[in-house]
Amino acid sequence: MYGQIHVCVRELVLEKFNQEAWDKIIEKSGFDERVDFMVFHKYVDEKTFVLIGAVCEVSGLALPAVLEVFGEYFLTYCLRHGYDKMLRTLGSDFESFIQNLDSLHALLAMSYKQLAAPSFRCETDENGQLWLHYYTIRPGLYPIVIGLVRAVARDLYQQHADVEMFKKTTEKVEGGKPQEHVVFKVTLAASKRTSVVARVEENKQNPCTSGLLQISPDQFCAALPYHIVFDKNLKIMQCGTMIQRFVQNRIKPGTKVSAIFDVIHPHMNFSIENIRMFINAVFMLEVRQAARGNCKLVLKGQMLWLDDVSHMIFLCSPRLTSLTELIEMNVFMSDIPIYDVTRELVLLNQQRIAEIDVAKKLDETTAELKKTSEALEYEKKKTETLLYQMLPEKVAIELKNGKTVEAEKFESVTVLFSDIVTFTNIAAASTPLQIVSMLNNLYQRFDQCTNVHDVYKVETIGDAYMIVSGVPEENKNHAREVAHFSMDMIREASNVHSPVNNNPLQIRVGIHSGPVVAGVVGLKMPRYCLFGDTVNTASRMESHGIPGRIHVSPTTYRFLEGNKYQFRDRGHIEVKGKGPMNTYFLLGTEASLSEPKDEYTNLPLVRTPGDMSPLNGINGNDKAVERAADHCERHGISPNQTSKTSPPVTSKNQSSTCVLS
Structure with missing residues (x-):
């Protein structure tokens, strides 16, 4: 079937259901919106049936119901897409419309070269009952006819039609494919139409049929140069003058028409019985041995049964669809009678062929453009994903739109630094590839954790990893987000092993909360950087930290109040600069994080206070100073003296575009 059917199904689903239903149908059918809906492209029937099957599955309707709805909608589709005038002028009433459907399909076959159209024939019995005969090589599609007949009667002739399937058989047309023959009983509501029976009676009273005019066979053959009269035995009784000119051997009386011509449409053997079965169809006869041109002549026309003499007359014209065929067959316009519309048809169809070629190329170009557009969109998403990994999405969007990103001050954020314990020794004893592999494994684990918590990765320098929460989008729970992220970091680091001794890695983590200034620095490789004393203090928390522990400043300690965190109170230590x-080691909630076996496990176990508000300063308020003094007194430490358990101040290089020392 042609892509026109697929397009019609798509419009039907979108109109009757919604876009979501159509997306499901596309998924189940395996169709591609870019290549399976080209109007002038021929698709195998099985592909179309798969699409219809998907519609049934998604809609929950049985196949006959879907086909019937499709048949009714198909008329609406045709009326909307430029076939309205053609359909409205096809017949003056319902019967004549059906009788001329085969002619319409023959006309459409000029555009759709591989069209395998069904055949229709109407009969009216002596009681005035209308019977519709439907022939098709595609069995099981007859519900489409029911919906189509109802729609034609309603929309074109303002009648109500009751359609009932009377019988269904499979007939083997001699010389052709087996066809499904379905007979429908059609009952139309009363209307102003002129019935077939009434027209027959009217014709009987027509004075033109009284037999007063007689014409000789020679004059008849000259007046109708393209006609053949033959009897029940297919013996030619007479033929038009032009027929003789196109046949290589002169036609003699008594020669069988089947000896000179082959029936190429409908597909059947040449016999009176077959012809009368498809009497309403457009017949095409091909000359077996042509006398002119390189191509065989095809005669296209109508078969009429003459009851008075029991003969069949074939009224025809050369089947010419373009000027190219006219030249190939060595036929001239003068060979076609003036009253015959073939002349105009050739010229009009020549223009139509050019339009169809343009439409086909447009379909193909549109499909290619869709592919290119989807590929561009995919690459755009990849680029944006990479960009959002380098810069915050909010900032990246503004830069992408050509805007200048102004620096912002954030009053309350939490910053985290971490580094790998004994990284210098590991790097000295390992190959560069091993170091890169180890860091890549570790940082990929950390990066996945950033997707779980509301934190932003600022940068990595060597073995240092820096994140922040509360920037560039403000977050009231910034300290809690960083705390949980830091606990995940400790766990993930233990799953990565050193390439030197295969022991699990240990990291130091430092956290501090406070105000920062954030902005974009640079043009060639812009970086989103943080500035302020908060960044420097967070770095000091990391450099004064202990392997496997999370070192927290008093400010962050205050921000974590009310969350049931447990800490080790490290007491007063001297921080460089x-x-x-008075700092703390974060253990987790309800001791969720196992402590390393070190000398700090003897420090007092404390919880976040519930009666103290977060502080803005890094040294705490008066109550914090009092708590520090009490702690020093309990442990015999001078307030101006570094704790015995404090590590020596390191000279770790903290230079970074994001840190102000």
């Missing part, structure tokens, strides 16, 4: 600070 900051002086004495």
Whole structure:
């Protein structure tokens, strides 16, 4: 079937259901919107049946119901897409419309070269009952006819039609494919139409049929140069003058028409019985041995049964669809009678062929453009994903739109730094490939954790990893998000092994909360950087940290109040450039994080206070100072003295575009 049917099915589903239903149908059928809906492309029937099957599955309707709805909608589709005038002028009433459907299909076959159209024939019995005969090589599609007949009667002739399938048989047309023959009983509501029976009676009273005019056979053959009269035995009784000119051997009386011509449409053997079965069809006879041109002549026309003499007359014209065929067959316009519309048809169809060629190329170009557009969209998403990994999405969108990103001040954020314990020794004892592989494994695990928690990865420098929460989108729970992220970091680091001794890696983590300034630095490789004392203090928390532990400043400790976190109170330590600070080791919620076996397991176990508000300063308020003094007094430590358990101040290089020392 042609892609026109697929397009019609798509419009039907979108109109009767919705886009979601159509997406499901596309998924189940395996169709491609780009290549399976080209109007002038011929698809195998099985492909179309798969699409219809998917419609049945998604809609929950049985196949006959879907086909019937499709048949009714097909008329609506044709009326909307430029076939309205053609259909409305096909017949003056319902019967004549059906009788001329075969002629319409023959006309459409000029555009759709491989069209395998069904055949229709109407009969009216002596009681005025209308019987519709439907022939097709595609069995099981007769419900389409029911919906189509109802729609034609309603929309074109304002009548109500009751359609009932009377019988269904399979007939083997001699010389052709087996065809399904379905007979429908059609009952039409009363209307102003002129019935077939009434027209027959009217014709009987027509004075033109009284037999007063007589014409000789020679004059008849000259007036109708393209006609053949033959009897029940297919013996030619007479033929037009032009027929003789196109046949290589002169036709003699008594020669069988089947000896000179082959029936190429409908597909059947040449016999009176077959012809009368498809009497309403357009017949095409091909000359077996042509006398002119390189191509065989095809005669296209109508078969009429003459009851008075029991003969069949074939009224025809040369089947010519283009000027090219006219030249190939060595036929001239003068060979066609002036009253015959073949002349105009050839010229009009020549223009139509050019339009169809353009339409086909447009379909193919559209399909290619869709492919290119989808490929571009896919690459665009990949580029945007990479960009959003380098810059915050909010900032990246503004830069992409050509806007200048102004620096912003954030009053309350939480910053985290981490590094790998003994990284220098590991790097010295390993190959560069091993180092890269180890860091890549570790950082991929950390990066996956950033997708779980509301944190933003600022950068990595060597073995240092930096994240922040509350930037560039403000977050009231920034300290809690970073705390949970830091616990995940400790767990993930234990799953990565050193290439030197295969031991699990240990990291130091430092966290601090406070205000920062954030902005984009650079043009060639723009970076989103953080500035302020908060960044520097977070770095000091990491450099004064302990392997396998999360070192938290007093400010972050206050921000975590009310969340049932457990800490080890490290007490007062001397922080480079900051002086004495009372810091803590975060253990987790309800001791969810196992501690490393070190000397710090003896430090006091504390919880986040519930009666203290978050502080803005890094040294705490008066109550924090009092708590630090009490702790020093309990442990015999001078307030100006670094704790015995404090590690020596390192000279770790903290230079970074994101850190101000």
